Amino acid sequence: MGLKCECGGDCILNRRSLLEKIQDFYNGCKDCYNPHLNKRAPLRDQVDLKVIDRDWGKCRCGKRHLDTTMGHILIIMIEEGILDRKSSLRSVGTPLMSIGYPLSRTPFLSPKSLILLSKNLDKKTAKRIIEEVPEVKGVIKGDPRMTVGVLDSKYEPIVYEKLAGCDMRCDIIKTQIGALCIYKRQSRMHIESPDSSYLKLMSLHNILRKFKGSFKVIDATCGPGTLGLFALFAGASKVIFNDIWNEGLKMTFINLEVNQFKKDKRGNFEIYNEDIRDLPSLIDEKYDLCIVDPFPGIDVSPFVKASKKLAKEVLLIC
Ligand SMILES: [Zn+2]
Numbered sequence: 001m002g003l004k005c006e007c008g009g010d011c012i013l014n015r016r017s018l019l020e021k022i023q024d025f026y027n028g029c030k031d032c033y034n035p036h037l038n039k040r041a042p043l044r045d046q047v048d049l050k051v052i053d054r055d056w057g058k059c060r061c062g063k064r065h066l067d068t069t070m071g072h073i074l075i076i077m078i079e080e081g082i083l084d085r086k087s088s089l090r091s092v093g094t095p096l097m098s099i100g101y102p103l104s105r106t107p108f109l110s111p112k113s114l115i116l117l118s119k120n121l122d123k124k125t126a127k128r129i130i131e132e133v134p135e136v137k138g139v140i141k142g143d144p145r146m147t148v149g150v151l152d153s154k155y156e157p158i159v160y161e162k163l164a165g166c167d168m169r170c171d172i173i174k175t176q177i178g179a180l181c182i183y184k185r186q187s188r189m190h191i192e193s194p195d196s197s198y199l200k201l202m203s204l205h206n207i208l209r210k211f212k213g214s215f216k217v218i219d220a221t222c223g224p225g226t227l228g229l230f231a232l233f234a235g236a237s238k239v240i241f242n243d244i245w246n247e248g249l250k251m252t253f254i255n256l257e258v259n260q261f262k263k264d265k266r267g268n269f270e271i272y273n274e275d276i277r278d279l280p281s282l283i284d285e286k287y288d289l290c291i292v293d294p295f296p297g298i299d300v301s302p303f304v305k306a307s308k309k310l311a312k313e314v315l316l317i318c
């Protein structure tokens, strides 16, 4: 597989390698150590900050508990004057796993398995975190409550700022018909919990199972391609992936290849980079289903109007 990450590294694995990798990716060995830190209380009241370095709490198997890793990052942020000495782990930011899937326990981390999203960072500190905390793969600045992407064609894109390292990560969403692997450059894509993606896929599944024989689907606001890929998984004879946000489409291309969908002679998928309202003038045929998963809080009526022209049925995700 020849997919190279924008960072130049081998961050993108195919589906089979990913599913093998996650078997025990976040499990500790019998000696791995959970520091049992209180995330809301100042770290300095719980450990001697002077002992914290790249090997603090590291097991001989090479892994460290997530909280230990976040503690290490916290110390760097205190030393750089970004946080004060009374800060707790809560102030550090949002840890995003480089391969995301529902975990029943707090993970033990291998090198380069964490992407940090934080409101309180600068480039110098981010560079230090990458250099000194081996578990961190990338550092991005932004507010996790913000929705990244393009509202519609009238607006400028909203993005996070990548400060250091690589922000390419993958979510694995397990469904009844197989696991989907969805890569995202996280500074350019909306953060979505695997649970919320799963619920969207189940709404789609309930509609697709009604179709008998061959069916065609338009994923009109496809982002990284999750819903359209699921439709291909479920046996759609054709899927159109569309998004106004070209960063989403870059991920759709990657995710088609990662999940081993190759364009066959019948042309089982096509990719468009259009405002959804312009699609009806470009697609002559009426499809079976049009999926619309819009930005939160926008007026969806023009989207629904366009979708009704495009397909017999519309799935509006709210
Ligand atoms: Zn990369």
Ligand SMILES: [Zn+2]
Pocket: 028, 029, 030, 031, 032, 033, 059, 060, 061, 062, 063
């Ligand atoms: Zn261990």
